[in-house]
Amino acid sequence: MLKDFFSKPKKRKYATIPSDHTKQEVPEGIMSKCPKCGKIMYTKELQKNLKVCLHCGYHYQMTAYERVESLLDEGTFEEFDRGLVSKNPLAFPGYLEKLEKDRKKTNLNEAVLTGKGNIQERPVVLSVMDAQFRMGSMGSVVGEKITRAIEEADRLHVPFIIFTASGGARMQEGIYSLMQMAKTSAALERFSRHGGLTVTVMTHPTTGGVTASFASLGDINLAEPGALIGFAGRRIIEQTIREELPEVFQTAEFLLEHGQLDAVVKRHDLKKTLAGILDIHQPTNAGELQW
Amino acid sequence: MVNELEFEKPVIELKRKIAELKEFTKQSDVDLSSEIEKLEARLSRLEEEIYENMDPWDRIQIARFPERPTSLDYIQYLFTDFLELHGDRVYGDDGAVVGGIAKFEGLPVTVIGQQRGKDTKENIRRNFGMPHPEGYRKAMRLMKQAEKFKRPIISFIDTKGAYPGKAAEERGIAESIARNLFEMSGLSVPIICLIIGEGASGGALGIGVGDHIHVLENSWFSVISPESAAALLWKDASQAKRAVATMKMTAPELKELGIIDELIPEVKGGAHKDPRAQAELMRPVLAASLKELRAYAPEELVEKRYEKYRKIGVFSTLEQFARQ
Numbered sequence: 001m002l003k004d005f006f007s008k009p010k011k012r013k014y015a016t017i018p019s020d021h022t023k024q025e026v027p028e029g030i031m032s033k034c035p036k037c038g039k040i041m042y043t044k045e046l047q048k049n050l051k052v053c054l055h056c057g058y059h060y061q062m063t064a065y066e067r068v069e070s071l072l073d074e075g076t077f078e079e080f081d082r083g084l085v086s087k088n089p090l091a092f093p094g095y096l097e098k099l100e101k102d103r104k105k106t107n108l109n110e111a112v113l114t115g116k117g118n119i120q121e122r123p124v125v126l127s128v129m130d131a132q133f134r135m136g137s138m139g140s141v142v143g144e145k146i147t148r149a150i151e152e153a154d155r156l157h158v159p160f161i162i163f164t165a166s167g168g169a170r171m172q173e174g175i176y177s178l179m180q181m182a183k184t185s186a187a188l189e190r191f192s193r194h195g196g197l198t199v200t201v202m203t204h205p206t207t208g209g210v211t212a213s214f215a216s217l218g219d220i221n222l223a224e225p226g227a228l229i230g231f232a233g234r235r236i237i238e239q240t241i242r243e244e245l246p247e248v249f250q251t252a253e254f255l256l257e258h259g260q261l262d263a264v265v266k267r268h269d270l271k272k273t274l275a276g277i278l279d280i281h282q283p284t285n286a287g288e289l290q291w
Numbered sequence: 292m293v294n295e296l297e298f299e300k301p302v303i304e305l306k307r308k309i310a311e312l313k314e315f316t317k318q319s320d321v322d323l324s325s326e327i328e329k330l331e332a333r334l335s336r337l338e339e340e341i342y343e344n345m346d347p348w349d350r351i352q353i354a355r356f357p358e359r360p361t362s363l364d365y366i367q368y369l370f371t372d373f374l375e376l377h378g379d380r381v382y383g384d385d386g387a388v389v390g391g392i393a394k395f396e397g398l399p400v401t402v403i404g405q406q407r408g409k410d411t412k413e414n415i416r417r418n419f420g421m422p423h424p425e426g427y428r429k430a431m432r433l434m435k436q437a438e439k440f441k442r443p444i445i446s447f448i449d450t451k452g453a454y455p456g457k458a459a460e461e462r463g464i465a466e467s468i469a470r471n472l473f474e475m476s477g478l479s480v481p482i483i484c485l486i487i488g489e490g491a492s493g494g495a496l497g498i499g500v501g502d503h504i505h506v507l508e509n510s511w512f513s514v515i516s517p518e519s520a521a522a523l524l525w526k527d528a529s530q531a532k533r534a535v536a537t538m539k540m541t542a543p544e545l546k547e548l549g550i551i552d553e554l555i556p557e558v559k560g561g562a563h564k565d566p567r568a569q570a571e572l573m574r575p576v577l578a579a580s581l582k583e584l585r586a587y588a589p590e591e592l593v594e595k596r597y598e599k600y601r602k603i604g605v606f607s608t609l610e611q612f613a614r615q
Contacts, residue, residue, distance in 0.1 A: 089548075089605040090539055109609070140604035147601065169514045171524060175550050178514040179603040181493060182500050185598050186476035193477060209514070211465035212453075212493040217473050227475075231465040231493070231533045232455030236519075240455050250460060260463045285328060 034058050036226075050267045059224050061204060062104065064113035064130035067163055072117035072126070072269055079115040081148055086110065086141045092172040102133045108140040114149040116156070120275040122282070125153035127162040131205065132251055135167035138210055142170075143180025146214060150187040150198075159197040159278060160188075164215040168208020181213035188217045197281045199274065201265075202229050202252065218242070220262050220277060223252035224270075231262075296356065298349045299560065305334050342559055343477075345509075347541040348532050351517060352489050353509035353561040360566035362389060362404025362447035365487060368570030369397050369577065370402060378429060382462060385426030387418045387454070388498070390433040395445070396578065401437035402429045403498055404447030420489075421454040424467035427497045431471050434478060443481040443581055444496045451516060454493030459600035469495035475500035475539050476600065477593055481584035483577060486542075486551075487562075491516045503580045505553040506542040507573075509561050512551070517545075550603070552580075575601055 032043045037056035043179045046053070050070055051060035062070070068077050085103075088095045103109060111133040113165055116125045129136045146162070153160035169177040188198055200218035202211075205228035212231055215221075223229060230250035248254045255261045265273050295303045308332050316323050345353075353359065363572075366373055370393035378384040390403035406421025414420075430446075437444045453464050475482060490499065490512035506512060515523070515567035517531035520538060524530075535541075537547060544553050546554045560574075562569040584592065 003555050082607045083610055084606055085609045087605045087607055090537065092537065141606045144604050161555060171520060171538075173605070173611065174514050175512065175540065175545060175548065175602065176605055178492065178496060179550065181469075181496060182476065183600045183603055185472035186500070186597050189473045189477045190597060192473075209493050212468040212497075213472055214469070216463075216466040216469035230460055231453065231468075232460065234323055236455045237457060237460065241457055243457075245457065251455070258461045258463070260466060 017217040052267050059226055061131055064128040067128045076117040077115055081145050082109055084141050086139050089176055090174050094157045095172045106133045108133050111136045111146050114145045123158045125158055125160050127147050129165040131165040136165045137167050137170035138180050139170035139173035139177050143183050146184050147187040150191050154191045154194055154196055161199045163201045163203055164206040164210055165203045166210035181209050184214045188214055203227050222263050222265050223261050225264055225266055227252040229255050296352050301342055303465040304337055347535045350509045350541045351511055351535055354511050355591045356563050358563040359488055360562050362406050364566050365570055366402055368567055379425040381428055382425045385423050386416050387420050388426030388430055399442050401433055401442045401444045403433055405450040419480050420450050423459045424462040424464050425456050427467035427471050430498050438478050438480050446484045448486045448490050448495050448499050449488035450494050451489055452491040468493045471497045472500055479589035486510045486512050502584050503552045505555055505576055506551045507555050508542050508557040510542050511540040
């Protein structure tokens with residue numbers, strides 16, 4: 001009625017009980033909902049727990065800077081090549097705008113962060129890919145930054161550690177992207193020939209041309225639990241072989257079982273594990289046995 | 292007719308007409324020789340017009356033509372004493388990769404190549420030229436053998452990509468490709484890669500790191516196949532033609548980008564018109580490469596190869612961003 005229109009709405013006599021669905025739509029920032037077990041936790045606590053779910057152990061993706069902070073001794077990180085940016089060699093429509101957007105979003109110049117620093121007082125050159133920047137895809141700048149980082153490790157005679165997270169080669173740079181696979185692999189080969197140690201840590205997700213180049217070329221290849229690691233996409237494989245693939249297909253655990261990884265290491269154990277590997281590979285003075 | 296492509300239909304039709312007229316002249320008393328002459332002149336103009344103005348999509352069609360010569364065809368025409376060597380010594384013998392030892396103009400060489408079939412039966416045996424890990428590992432075994440005996444390596448690339456299957460993933464297809472990129476960049480013997488048809492993605496690159504990369508005129512080499520690119524970029528595999536137009540994957544475009552060394556011309560209308568003549572067009576390019584590369588000392592060769600790949604990439608420095 002028209003009269004009702006002007007009168008104050010009647011106070012409801014019942015309380016609103018949010019449904020399960022709305023209950024889980026907690027604003028990001030204060031609370032986080034685990035994509036695996038669906039449980040809610042304080043984002044602050046999640047951050048403190050290295051972005052590992054407090055309930056089920058699910059490893060959230062980390063940003064490159066979070067990774068550096070979680071691994072390197074405080075104040076030791078020195079970034080390389082921060083000003084290197086992609087051009088648009090194939091004049092791909094909209095590409096430069098997408099890059100600009102992701103630069104703003106991530107505060108990174110590209111999908112990989114490189115630099116040097118110490119892990120428990122042992123110097124390393126570190127590269128960390130960030131899947132938030134163009135899905136971590138590899139174009140000219142990613143290939144160039146990783147190659148320069150490997151060459152710097154070679155010059156400094158320190159180990160090279162790389163954390164991978166990538167959707168593969170970057171379509172918008174065409175053949176240049178493909179060639180970065182060869183370039184980075186060649187740099188690792190030369191570094192290896194000079195006796196350098198490379199450790200790769202594959203994180204979620206590591207796929208395509210990145211898996212088929214430097215990610216698989218460590219002297220030691222590690223992965224985080226549950227990480228998706230593979231070459232071809234799941235959907236393409238399912239279409240090709242016309243069967244459904246098991247849930248665990250292309251997970252770190254699956255690769256370990258099939259002999260494709262050295263170890264799956266929980267995020268909380270990574271720093272210790274890496275420090276242990278660095279310790280074993282410390283240059284020793286030949287002839288001066290310590291035992 | 293199996294032997295024709297959409298864009299060359301006018302040529303084929305005119306040829307048919309001329310043949311018909313010739314036949315007609317034979318069987319009757321009417322003299323059509325002046326007519327025939329005129330048509331033949333028109334044919335040569337038409338051929339020139341069509342074959343010299345192929346767009347990238349036309350070239351992709353030729354690259355994929357079932358009758359296009361394969362690695363084994365060129366091996367047969369270019370080398371003598373070829374002995375095929377099988378198996379990766381780990382798991383199996385991949386039919387999608389062939390390899391062995393042979394002589395090129397008397398010089399011992401190791402030859403590897405991706406191998407597809409020309410008909411369904413052969414394609415099943417060859418897995419449509421899409422290798423599994425054992426194919427890449429067989430190739431690497433033969434390349435290491437070549438290095439030991441100081442034989443140059445000649446690699447023929449022709450694949451729609453590494454096989455996207457379950458077993459391939461289980462046996463480490465990514466690692467097998469990665470390992471080849473790593474090892475090939477450090478081998479101390481000359482490596483000459485010839486892209487003879489399709490060259491898709493890591494699957495092609497897996498036997499494609501070398502000192503010289505030569506590409507047949509109607510071949511392509513790309514980070515992704517046109518159909519997959521279209522599916523990824525525009526969620527529509529039927530936009531493959533648009534992907535080809537955008538991504539610069541055909542031989543002339545690759546030459547322009549400075550990615551490849553020599554663009555090897557093809558016989559008129561494509562290599563399938565005369566495979567033997569095509570091989571003869573490749574021979575001098577291969578000979579020149581071998582002559583040049585064999586002059587380098589092993590360390591020099593590896594260093595030059597490193598520099599070749601080291602400089603590939605397009606980027607700039609943004610001071611403003613660097614200071615932030």
